[in-house]
Amino acid sequence: MTAKARVAILISGRGSNMEALVRASQAADYPAQIVGVISNRPDAKGLDFARTQGLPTAVFQLKSYPDKVATDAAIVSQLEAWRAEWVCLAGFMRVLSADFTRRWWGRLINIHPSLLPKYKGLDTHLRALEAGETEHGCTVHHVVPEIDEGPVIAQARVPVLPGDTPDTLANRVLIEEHKLYPEALAMVIRESQSPR
Numbered sequence: 001m002t003a004k005a006r007v008a009i010l011i012s013g014r015g016s017n018m019e020a021l022v023r024a025s026q027a028a029d030y031p032a033q034i035v036g037v038i039s040n041r042p043d044a045k046g047l048d049f050a051r052t053q054g055l056p057t058a059v060f061q062l063k064s065y066p067d068k069v070a071t072d073a074a075i076v077s078q079l080e081a082w083r084a085e086w087v088c089l090a091g092f093m094r095v096l097s098a099d100f101t102r103r104w105w106g107r108l109i110n111i112h113p114s115l116l117p118k119y120k121g122l123d124t125h126l127r128a129l130e131a132g133e134t135e136h137g138c139t140v141h142h143v144v145p146e147i148d149e150g151p152v153i154a155q156a157r158v159p160v161l162p163g164d165t166p167d168t169l170a171n172r173v174l175i176e177e178h179k180l181y182p183e184a185l186a187m188v189i190r191e192s193q194s195p196r
């Protein structure tokens with residue numbers, strides 16, 4: 001049997017997508033194991049869950065380093081110390097340097113709460129409602145230096161319902177995020193392991 005791929009997760013806050021990935025990874029037949037969780041904020045709620053799972057955690061704040069490149073180099077050192085092979089961004093709300101994205105190209109993925117290429121950036125649910133969309137959703141994609149660009153791996157769609165607010169829509173999308181992210185990660189790992 002192929003060894004489980006070693007995956008690190010970067011978060012900034014609640015960490016519910018990180019939790020979905022951790023829980024999925026606990027199944028014997030899931031192709032990944034989570035080797036550590038990094039946050040750019042020491043107060044990220046998700047760190048508590050990671051610690052209760054016995055996972056290594058680390059915090060890298062921009063203000064602790066001379067600049068973003070130095071911060072990202074420190075993150076890379078930590079990822080290498082954990083022998084991470086893949087990196088999942090899960091609500092990591094800081095733009096990574098081009099050097100970082102190049103170092104992890106093809107092995108760095110993100111989840112975004114919209115049907116990309118629609119609604120890159122922030123406030124995706126509000127903007128989808130204001131535009132009168134009838135459907136919305138989430139996207140797992142490879143990360144490139146340009147924000148919310150990069151090849152799409154998988155998407156999930158939800159209907160926009162009458163009376164939706166940004167919060168009700170966000171909650172409906174989030175349920176799909178928690179299914180999509182573990183599925184998409186498993187898919188790209190299995191593809192990378194299959195003989196050509």
Ligand code: GAR
Pocket residue numbers: 011012013014015016017018046090091092093111112113121138174177
């Ligand atoms: C999620 O909805 C995720 O898609 C979004 O932040 C939320 C994080 O929630 N990510 C982005 O907006 C990235 N541009 P979580 O911390 O509970 O996973």
